[in-house]
Amino acid sequence: MTPVIALHGGAGTILPERMTPEQEAAYHAALRACLKAGLDVLQQGGAAVDAVTAAVMALEDEPLFNAGRGAVFTSDATHEMDAAVMLGDTRACGAVAGICGPRHPILAARAVMERTEHVLLTGAGAATFLAGADLEMMPPDWFGTPARRAALEAELERRRLNLPDDGDPARKHGTVGAVACDGEGHLAAATSTGGMTAKLPGRVGDSPVIGAGTWADDETAAISATGHGEYFIRWAAGHEIDARMRWAGQDLVRAAGDVVSELGARGGSGGLIAVDRQGNVTLPFNSPGMYRAWSDGEGRIHTRIFRD
Ligand code: ASP
Numbered sequence: 001m002t003p004v005i006a007l008h009g010g011a012g013t014i015l016p017e018r019m020t021p022e023q024e025a026a027y028h029a030a031l032r033a034c035l036k037a038g039l040d041v042l043q044q045g046g047a048a049v050d051a052v053t054a055a056v057m058a059l060e061d062e063p064l065f066n067a068g069r070g071a072v073f074t075s076d077a078t079h080e081m082d083a084a085v086m087l088g089d090t091r092a093c094g095a096v097a098g099i100c101g102p103r104h105p106i107l108a109a110r111a112v113m114e115r116t117e118h119v120l121l122t123g124a125g126a127a128t129f130l131a132g133a134d135l136e137m138m139p140p141d142w143f144g145t146p147a148r149r150a151a152l153e154a155e156l157e158r159r160r161l162n163l164p165d166d167g168d169p170a171r172k173h174g175t176v177g178a179v180a181c182d183g184e185g186h187l188a189a190a191t192s193t194g195g196m197t198a199k200l201p202g203r204v205g206d207s208p209v210i211g212a213g214t215w216a217d218d219e220t221a222a223i224s225a226t227g228h229g230e231y232f233i234r235w236a237a238g239h240e241i242d243a244r245m246r247w248a249g250q251d252l253v254r255a256a257g258d259v260v261s262e263l264g265a266r267g268g269s270g271g272l273i274a275v276d277r278q279g280n281v282t283l284p285f286n287s288p289g290m291y292r293a294w295s296d297g298e299g300r301i302h303t304r305i306f307r308d
Helices: 021-043 048-061 105-115 123-131 146-160 229-234 237-248 252-265
Strands: 004-012 081-087 093-099 120-122 176-181 187-193 214-216 222-227 270-275 289-295 301-306
Touching: 004 021, 004 048, 004 222, 004 270, 021 048, 021 176, 021 289, 021 301, 048 081, 048 105, 048 176, 048 187, 081 105, 081 214, 093 105, 093 123, 093 214, 105 123, 105 187, 120 123, 176 222, 176 270, 187 214, 187 222, 214 237, 222 229, 222 237, 229 237, 237 252, 237 270, 252 270, 270 289
Parallel strands: 093 120
Antiparallel strands: 004 176, 004 289, 081 093, 081 187, 176 187, 214 222, 222 270, 289 301
């Protein structure tokens, strides 16, 4: 079968009038390059897990997106990054939460999956493990960008003045993720994020929570979510899609689409990308836009930003 891959770079109030043509072009180019990094792995016969890792590493290095370099700041002006990876054939998975150090948080999640008997590491123990895991480390300053610093200052000022939230999660959120089905019909998902601007230090979002923002099972789907993480955790979004496919016999597009609209109706803005072992891909979102890209059955790359 033809392998397929999809990725997202965050969802939110992403509207054409808020973006210059140059910015829009830069996002399309970045989405295409990151998708190609993963697609190349699949086209050379690589495994889904290696393809999603390659795509997410490229997204983490792209400062336009909130993961790795370009991660948002906590209310203490620090970075706390979350990431997870999961394999559909064995349900092997690994995740990290609240880390700052590895250039590629997704490789930290893979190290947890491949080198420990655990699923999720956080805090001082995670830092000690990662320091010995032979990963490329970067100083905290490397992750921040002027745009993220400005977003933090604007949000702290808004809180100081007690002004209403302008409801633009795109300025505050973002996450990157990839899902793939390889030539053997195996699925994998990977997600990486800086979380939400001015989040309370210690806050963990949905991305590293297996069954919420990240999920993969060859019988159903590989899923990576983006959006208001607390909602995706409360509704176990990834596992909910799995359950509807497994027990209610729904197809990928319906199960994923319904879960995203139900989350939206409850106030949980965001979206997700999902793929099944037949190579079907769906990228539903309930916000005005979601940075996204996918490959089709002929290996062509498509990129989109707005609802169209
Ligand atoms: N889901 C991420 C979190 O809550 C943020 C986002 O995707 O916008 O940490």
